[in-house]
Amino acid sequence: MHSNARAHNPHTHETATKTGRAFAIGIALNIVFVVVELVFGLLANSLSLIADATHNFSDVLGLVLAGGASALARRPPSTRFTYGLRGSTILAALGNAMLLLVATGGIAWEAILRFKSPGAVNEWTMIWVAVFGVLVNGGTAWLFMAGRKSDLNIRAAYLHMAADAGVSLGVAVAGIAILFTGWIWLDPAASLLIVTVIFVSTWGLLRDAIKLALHAAPESVDPLDVRRYLAELPGVAEVHDLHIWGMSTTETALTAHLVMPAGHPGDEFLAGVIHQIGDRYRIGHATIQIETGTSAKPCILAPDHVV
Numbered sequence: 001m002h003s004n005a006r007a008h009n010p011h012t013h014e015t016a017t018k019t020g021r022a023f024a025i026g027i028a029l030n031i032v033f034v035v036v037e038l039v040f041g042l043l044a045n046s047l048s049l050i051a052d053a054t055h056n057f058s059d060v061l062g063l064v065l066a067g068g069a070s071a072l073a074r075r076p077p078s079t080r081f082t083y084g085l086r087g088s089t090i091l092a093a094l095g096n097a098m099l100l101l102v103a104t105g106g107i108a109w110e111a112i113l114r115f116k117s118p119g120a121v122n123e124w125t126m127i128w129v130a131v132f133g134v135l136v137n138g139g140t141a142w143l144f145m146a147g148r149k150s151d152l153n154i155r156a157a158y159l160h161m162a163a164d165a166g167v168s169l170g171v172a173v174a175g176i177a178i179l180f181t182g183w184i185w186l187d188p189a190a191s192l193l194i195v196t197v198i199f200v201s202t203w204g205l206l207r208d209a210i211k212l213a214l215h216a217a218p219e220s221v222d223p224l225d226v227r228r229y230l231a232e233l234p235g236v237a238e239v240h241d242l243h244i245w246g247m248s249t250t251e252t253a254l255t256a257h258l259v260m261p262a263g264h265p266g267d268e269f270l271a272g273v274i275h276q277i278g279d280r281y282r283i284g285h286a287t288i289q290i291e292t293g294t295s296a297k298p299c300i301l302a303p304d305h306v307v
Contacts, residue, residue, distance in 0.1 A: 018146075020067070020071065023063055025140070026063050026140040027063045030056055030060045030140065033056060033132065033136045034056045034057045036129065036132065037053035037056060037129055037133060038050065038053040043122065044122035044125035044126050044129075045122065054103060056133075056137075058100060059160045059161070061099060062095075062156065062160055063157055066089075066092045066153050066154075066156055068088075068092070069088040069089045069091065069092030070153060072085040072088040073088055073089050073248050083247055086247045087247065087248060088248075089151070089152070089250070090153075090209060090249055091213070093156045093208075093212070093249055094210065094213055096157075096160070097202050097206035100202040101202055104198045104202075107198075111189075111191035111192045111195070114188040115185060123178050126175035126178075127172050127175035127179070130168045131168070131172050132168075133165070133168030134169050138161075141158055144161065151249050151250045152249035152250075153248075155249075156205050156209075159201045162201075163198055167198070170190055170193050170194070171194075174187060174189065174193075212246040212249065215243075215246070216245065217245060218246050221244055221252060221282070226242070226244060226254070226281055227239055229280070230256060233273060235262050236258050237261055237293060238258075238293070240301065240302040240304070241256060241289075241299070241301040242254070242256040243256070247285060251284055253285040253287075254277065254287070255289075256286075256287075256289070257288075257291055257302070258288060258289070259291045260292065260293075261294070263292055265290070270290075273286075274286045
């Protein structure tokens with residue numbers, strides 16, 4: 001016998017609407033900024049502006065990817081996709097991280113080449129466009145600030161925009177420094193700073209996205225603590241076949257077999273356990289199977305190494 005339950009959040013629709021609006025605004029703002037930054041970067045002969053424009057274009061693609069995944073995650077399950085398309089948010093976070101790492105490689109290479117043959121830059125253009133970037137990227141990051149702690153996909157968008165705001169600020173500072181010192185090498189140096197900031201902010205995202213893609217338990221859940229909680233339930237003699245994984249960047253699932261020699265404790269007991277799992281560990285989709293342990297053949301899924 002088994003019981004399955006899924007927690008429902010009454011604010012899900014409202015949150016989804018706000019998230020969709022944030023992605024739409026963020027994409028529109030960054031498309032405008034990419035065009036402005038690229039045009040003025042070429043006019044000012046500033047590699048740091050051109051590099052940042054290239055990176056911001058990758059962020060536009062990333063926002064489209066993340067926003068599309070969030071929309072797909074809200075689609076209902078089907079006969080073929082029994083969990084719906086929730087996992088698309090994990091793929092989007094992973095794709096965003098990989099996209100950023102590829103972009104950093106291109107920026108670093110161009111910066112190294114520019115060190116060998118630096119060209120004159122228009123400092124004032126470089127400064128004002130970068131300041132505009134601080135406003136655009138900072139405002140976009142603010143749109144995703146509320147959801148960054150509970151959704152890896154939103155966190156990816158937030159990190160991109162927050163890092164870009166910091167990078168744009170660095171470009172503006174480099175422009176001011178060049179204006180007063182004449183050190184043109186500060187332009188490619190700012191580009192390398194862009195690479196460093198992006199790489200550092202992306203590494204953690206890539207690591208967490210890979211873990212979720214491989215069905216690892218989310219960082220917010222301690223599997224040993226969950227096992228201990230289940231094992232200490234009244235009447236439970238053994239816990240096996242315990243699996244915890246992320247269905248999406250916001251939803252966690254659990255399956256487990258509980259050996260209870262006294263027999264099935266009833267639906268009220270299971271409902272209470274599932275409710276507690278949801279409250280304590282934020283696991284909204286739990287499936288629990290009850291066994292009495294009296295069969296001549298033990299459960300083939302009992303050993304920990306069997307999946």
